[in-house]
Amino acid sequence: MENMNKPKVISQVVDNDLCIGCGLCTYACDSNALSMDWNNEGFLVPTLSSHCDDDATCISVCPFNPNPEKVVKDEASIANIFLNQDTSIDPKLGRVINTYAGYSKKYRNTSSSGGIATYVFDKLLNQNIVDHIFCVSEGQDAHYDYTVISSPKDLTSSSKTKYYPVTLASVLDELNHLDGKVAIVGVACFVKAIRLAQYHDPSLKEKIPFIIGIICGGVKSKFYTEYLASKVGSESNHIKHPEYRIKDPDSVALDYSFGCVDLNDRHHKRIKMREVGDMWGTGLFKANACDFCEDVATELADISLGDAWIEPYKNDGKGTSIVITRSPLAEQLINNGRTNNELNIEELEIDKVIASQQGSFNHRQDGLYVRLEEAKKKGLPLAKKRHGKKPVSLDIYVVQKLRRLTRKRSLEIWQHVDSAVDFDNKMEKTLSRLRLATKVTHYKRAILRRVKGLVK
Numbered sequence: 001m002e003n004m005n006k007p008k009v010i011s012q013v014v015d016n017d018l019c020i021g022c023g024l025c026t027y028a029c030d031s032n033a034l035s036m037d038w039n040n041e042g043f044l045v046p047t048l049s050s051h052c053d054d055d056a057t058c059i060s061v062c063p064f065n066p067n068p069e070k071v072v073k074d075e076a077s078i079a080n081i082f083l084n085q086d087t088s089i090d091p092k093l094g095r096v097i098n099t100y101a102g103y104s105k106k107y108r109n110t111s112s113s114g115g116i117a118t119y120v121f122d123k124l125l126n127q128n129i130v131d132h133i134f135c136v137s138e139g140q141d142a143h144y145d146y147t148v149i150s151s152p153k154d155l156t157s158s159s160k161t162k163y164y165p166v167t168l169a170s171v172l173d174e175l176n177h178l179d180g181k182v183a184i185v186g187v188a189c190f191v192k193a194i195r196l197a198q199y200h201d202p203s204l205k206e207k208i209p210f211i212i213g214i215i216c217g218g219v220k221s222k223f224y225t226e227y228l229a230s231k232v233g234s235e236s237n238h239i240k241h242p243e244y245r246i247k248d249p250d251s252v253a254l255d256y257s258f259g260c261v262d263l264n265d266r267h268h269k270r271i272k273m274r275e276v277g278d279m280w281g282t283g284l285f286k287a288n289a290c291d292f293c294e295d296v297a298t299e300l301a302d303i304s305l306g307d308a309w310i311e312p313y314k315n316d317g318k319g320t321s322i323v324i325t326r327s328p329l330a331e332q333l334i335n336n337g338r339t340n341n342e343l344n345i346e347e348l349e350i351d352k353v354i355a356s357q358q359g360s361f362n363h364r365q366d367g368l369y370v371r372l373e374e375a376k377k378k379g380l381p382l383a384k385k386r387h388g389k390k391p392v393s394l395d396i397y398v399v400q401k402l403r404r405l406t407r408k409r410s411l412e413i414w415q416h417v418d419s420a421v422d423f424d425n426k427m428e429k430t431l432s433r434l435r436l437a438t439k440v441t442h443y444k445r446a447i448l449r450r451v452k453g454l455v456k
């Protein structure tokens with residue numbers, strides 16, 4: 001390694017902890033000098049494996065490239081290129097044709113939310129729009145990985161949400177060896193990387209005519225899975241088949257469980273996530289890069305899918321999806337499903353779609369102000385952001401700072417403890433401060449709402 005050039009361009013992102021592990025840099029890297037490896041925080045990152053000519057191609061597809069070309073400078077500019085047919089622009093959701101809430105009658109039970117992702121893939125394969133699907137299924141070296149599925153009957157094996165690091169590193173290479181077209185599913189930053197690759201290599205636009213975007217509240221380290229395994233009473237590295245979203249059809253949508261098979265006694269063990277505590281609002285085990293991503297609604301996909309965390313849908317434990325169509329093909333697939341009764345789906349006002357992800361908008365777009373200030377002070381290389389320009393109030397500022405601390409400490413502490421019990425003890429002080437600060441913001445909001453009501 002000593003005689004090798006350092007890949008300066010991609011190390012700007014990796015060394016500054018802004019890499020999300022999408023791995024497209026390894027595909028774009030002319031010299032094939034990059035490969036993916038686990039870092040000490042449980043994320044996949046590119047590492048140098050042979051001589052690097054450092055010609056900057058690899059960073060051109062990086063979603064966190066601090067110096068992008070002007071025409072692809074942010075999600076809005078990239079959407080102008082790829083999603084300009086029949087769309088109108090919403091400042092929070094991006095380019096939109098229509099918005100819905102509903103579920104697939106066939107796939108709801110075997111999916112995380114309403115099963116729309118699996119339904120759309122089924123239609124794409126059955127109507128020969130694509131020949132293969134790149135989706136996330138059980139992996140060989142890791143719990144989960146991107147794999148190729150070419151038959152609709154195999155699709156349910158890839159359904160359900162995996163809160164586990166995956167990478168597209170090998171996917172585009174594989175694409176070159178496959179005949180026909182491919183549809184891909186990904187979270188926002190992965191979808192952005194694919195769009196950037198398509199911008200630089202238009203043949204990829206032909207090859208990948210459809211992208212499903214998974215609305216994402218943050219990518220978790222593999223420590224998250226280890227922690228949950230320990231929570232169910234297993235050794236954290238001695239489990240199989242982790243399942244993150246086991247529904248309770250008799251309860252509300254949020255009342256889901258984590259489960260896995262313990263390799264010691266071969267028993268299936270599970271725990272209700274409400275017993276584990278808040279894993280999302282706290283930032284526990286989250287990638288640093290996610291705190292610098294402002295794309296809540298996966299703005300660059302043909303169709304974006306998330307959970308309908310609003311009334312009345314959230315009361316139904318069987319799960320309901322929110323759907324944002326952004327390309328005519330996506331709109332047509334949803335409309336056909338509605339007409340032929342395969343989907344139980346209704347139009348949903350944009351305001352309600354936003355409300356279903358309100359926490360994520362508050363954190364990722366408004367709260368970004370606090371992290372941009374931090375980045376400026378530390379001299380972190382970041383591309384210009386569209387949000388986070390307005391200063392936040394002191395109470396929100398404190399919550400944001402405590403979330404940053406919680407995120408960082410969780411990744412440090414898990415490296416040095418043996419069990420979830422030790423982890424919980426070591427995190428208690430930080431988490432209780434965050435809980436208190438969060439309560440203050442909630443009280444303040446409630447008082448303001450009441451005062452506004454009186455003034456009216």
Ligand SMILES: Cc1cc2nc3c(=O)[nH]c(=O)nc-3n(C[C@H](O)[C@H](O)[C@H](O)COP(=O)(O)OP(=O)(O)OC[C@H]3O[C@@H](n4cnc5c(N)ncnc54)[C@H](O)[C@@H]3O)c2cc1C
Pocket residue numbers: 107110111112113114115116117118119135136137158159160161162163164166185186187214215216217218219220305306307308309321322357360
């Ligand atoms: C890391 C992460 C964070 C999320 N955060 C939010 C959130 O804040 N708010 C919200 O409303 N929804 C969030 N979701 C999305 C939600 O959990 C559902 O995945 C989504 O609603 C689709 O549900 P479905 O029933 O239509 O999908 P299903 O029919 O169950 O299919 C799921 C599809 O997603 C793919 N998939 C699973 N895991 C991953 C992964 N890690 N990366 C890429 N593709 C994957 C599968 O291969 C499959 O094709 C998140 C998902 C992930 C993976």
